[in-house]
Amino acid sequence: MMLMNFSPIALCAQDLSKKGRDMNDKKILIAFFSRADENYNVGYIDKGNTQIVAEMIAEETGGTLFHIETEIPYPANYMECIDVAKKELKAKARPAIKGDVPVEDYDIIFLGYPNWWGDTPMAVYTFIEKHNWQGKIIIPFCTHEGSGLGSTENKLKKACTGATFRNGIAVQGATAQNRQDQARKSVKDWLDKLNL
């Protein structure tokens, strides 16, 4: 999707005791990047679209949430954010992130992000490059406004050497934000099919 189509519109690992599914005692991490504030098609939001989906996955799986957050926050204004993100993409930047989580202790990692021009935000690579992905199962999930997963799965496969990938899901951001029953159903159906 073209850039011009988009007009305005911590370490915080959290263990969830609730476990909706039997995951065969596998340790599950849900690591995600997500940005609140102003975004395309949703206006100003308190909680990012990808975070909403991440929390649904956590409720279903009992996994641990980790929010990948940059030390320097992105501008709240959508167009200003676009400018910063575009420069980072062009430079293949690795913006510093807050805190960390021991990925190596987990079996399955759900990795979530918004689609930014067919890629993940560069901060997701900062996170990836801090860890050893050998033997891990990675399940991508993204939110987007038309581009779906794009080529993000292939890019992640290259970045996470030694990991095995399962089928990801793409949820429209505005659906995650404003039609949560619909988004939750998609997430549940996808998890059912993964048969973890």
Ligand SMILES: Cc1cc2nc3c(=O)[nH]c(=O)nc-3n(C[C@H](O)[C@H](O)[C@H](O)COP(=O)(O)O)c2cc1C
């Ligand atoms: C910098 C930037 C670039 C984006 N590029 C795309 C894109 O190429 N394709 C698309 O479908 N959506 C694009 N979007 C929209 C986001 O993917 C969408 O709003 C997503 O749900 C945001 O998730 P978040 O609230 O978790 O950050 C872009 C948004 C931003 C801020």
